Amino acid sequence: xxxxxxxxxxxxxxxxxxxxxxxxxxxxxxxxxxxxxxxxxxxxxxxxxxxxxxxxxxxxxxxxxxxxxxxxxxxxxxxxxxxxxxxxxxxxxxxxxxxxxxxxxxxxxxxxxxx
Amino acid sequence: xxxxxxxxxxxxxxxxxxxxxxxxxxxxxxxxxxxxxxxxxxxxxxxxxxxxxxxxxxxxxxxxxxxxxxxxxxxxxxxxxxxxxxxxxxxxxxxxxxxxxxxxxxxx
Numbered sequence: 001x002x003x004x005x006x007x008x009x010x011x012x013x014x015x016x017x018x019x020x021x022x023x024x025x026x027x028x029x030x031x032x033x034x035x036x037x038x039x040x041x042x043x044x045x046x047x048x049x050x051x052x053x054x055x056x057x058x059x060x061x062x063x064x065x066x067x068x069x070x071x072x073x074x075x076x077x078x079x080x081x082x083x084x085x086x087x088x089x090x091x092x093x094x095x096x097x098x099x100x101x102x103x104x105x106x107x108x109x110x111x112x113x114x115x
Numbered sequence: 116x117x118x119x120x121x122x123x124x125x126x127x128x129x130x131x132x133x134x135x136x137x138x139x140x141x142x143x144x145x146x147x148x149x150x151x152x153x154x155x156x157x158x159x160x161x162x163x164x165x166x167x168x169x170x171x172x173x174x175x176x177x178x179x180x181x182x183x184x185x186x187x188x189x190x191x192x193x194x195x196x197x198x199x200x201x202x203x204x205x206x207x208x209x210x211x212x213x214x215x216x217x218x219x220x221x222x223x
Contacts, residue, residue: 004158042119042212042216043213048210059210092158100206102147104159104211106151106158106159106160108156108158109157
């Protein structure tokens with residue numbers, strides 16, 4: 001089972017460039033989310049989706065955009081990259097929603113550097 | 116505001132030297148307290164969910180416990196392969212809140 005798959009694994013961008021981080025899951029989970037992980041800080045929620053066509057903002061949404069056209073895919077778009085967005089990005093999914101007591105299943109991350 | 120604080124930030128143990136990691140939480144209406152393991156270059160891997168004070172769960176050399184204010188991850192006779200960062204997270208009336216993790220190194 002693939003679980004949650006993220007691409008690319010590594011990316012270097014210049015300030016002002018845009019790009020899309022891909023996330024796909026094969027577990028038929030309704031709930032998907034994006035986190036960023038920075039040194040000394042816990043994982044912080046960027047955006048989440050409770051099903052196809054439904055998305056909402058998390059704790060740190062500024063500079064990012066998402067859409068959910070299928071159950072399987074949940075891409076994260078950086079509109080105009082800034083050095084402050086240098087981070088490791090994780091996609092996660094679970095069968096239930098944001099306030100659920102079910103664990104999240106994580107991908108292996110995209111390591112993004114903005115120069 | 117929900118908060119999760121983990122201590123220590125880093126811990127170095129000798130193989131076989133048992134210890135505990137601490138997770139203090141302030142959450143309204145706790146629905147679940149989670150422990151994850153994260154290896155370098157990988158995403159967090161689920162270990163345990165605890166739902167109410169007094170609950171305990173075990174997996175190999177790991178045992179997680181929960182009180183009304185804290186959770187502990189006890190590691191008994193650790194091996195080098197237990198080296199990883201251990202993350203604690205909670206969910207309540209607000210979204211999942213993560214601690215910053217404890218980086219564990221077990222030396223042979």
